[in-house]
Amino acid sequence: MTNISTKFGKKVREIRLKKDMSQADLAKILDVHVTYISGIERGLRNMSLKNIEKLAKSLEVSIEKLIK
Template sequence: MRAFRKQVGMTQEQLAASAGLHVTYVNEIERGKRNVAIDNIGRIAEALNVAPALLLSSAEPDL
């Protein structure tokens, strides 16, 4: 998720606001400290303008 967020030039704060999530939650997901709920995967994917499946794969975005 971090790579996709950085590719679109968003901060964690911007992603959290766009997805309607708390910035601490986004930070903990990126650090592997929290499991992300399936409905939040959709919200994050929409905020990043990527398919939800991309967030579930180990693929890195084309930089």
């Protein structure tokens, strides 16, 4: 069974790639280091609710879409 962090990270990566964004592009928008984005996408890092909200806005999706 896949844990929620891994599922969340895969969804972030999927949406980011559909938007033709690099990890560096997303990191710049969120004002975080690219290794933070990498860790999220691999399910190794947890995001705060504040950063999840910023992430959803920068990817132009709802928070619900990121979590499903």
